[in-house]
């Protein structure tokens with residue numbers, strides 16, 4: 315794989331002008347899948363090929379993002395919408411520097427944090443130890459994590475029904491794990507914070523707290539990207555939305571307008 319085309323943005327804004335935090339310039343992203351079938355024939359034929367182990371392993375390319383360009387500015391919360399497989403997670407992973415681009419360039423101001431990846435949570439360790447590790451992984455000092463510990467646990471709501479924070483993460487439901495991950499990540503101010511469907515797993519009370527925190531993070535001058543299939547979540551937290559479909563950018567504009575067009579398209 316080629317080296318990721320993510321570059322640091324050196325911004326020297328004139329006073330009063332908007333400060334760009336992420337520039338995505340005509341980006342194409344292609345996954346290479348090794349050992350894939352050719353896609354021809356029936357499922358039975360594919361199973362036969364698999365069992366007979368004949369032929370060389372096939373390589374297939376999935377062109378997930380096609381010529382996408384946009385600029386994000388400080389203080390914006392941008393919703394990324396589109397149907398399943400339209401390239402939303404892929405573009406976020408590329409902005410985080412986790413995927414190389416096939417062509418095009420991504421410039422970022424600081425290190426973007428992709429929620430769920432930067433907070434390196436470990437299943438066999440307790441929630442409490444994960445709060446410490448996650449905080450350290452995000453660059454906080456031990457003192458800072460200790461100072462924020464209670465706030466993080468309270469925000470997550472993990473201890474609402476008993477002392478769960480001292481149990482290993484593997485005993486948590488997927489919703490509880492997602493809430494703790496969000497709470498750790500949201501404890502720090504980020505230049506660019508990207509949240510991929512994290513809000514979908516929490517209950518309504520947690521979603522409200524998270525949306526409030528996203529609004530605060532925006533005020534603290536960061537840029538927030540939110541990938542979600544919940545259009546109301548996007549409407550409540552984002553002023554701008556980007557609509558991807560089959561890897562292409564179909565629309566970029568005020569969240570209300572873009573969601574309206576998307577809903578009309580998807581018949582919701």
Ligand SMILES: Nc1ncnc2c1ncn2[C@@H]1O[C@H](COP(=O)(O)OP(=O)(O)OP(=O)(O)O)[C@@H](O)[C@H]1O
Nearest residue numbers: 345347376378396397398399400401402403404405
């Ligand atoms: N690791 C991978 N290897 C190969 N192809 C992949 C990989 N991850 C995603 N893809 C493909 O890239 C395309 C875009 O996927 P992506 O996960 O970015 O979509 P998405 O819009 O986030 O979807 P969803 O709403 O279902 O989460 C899809 O065709 C998918 O099959």
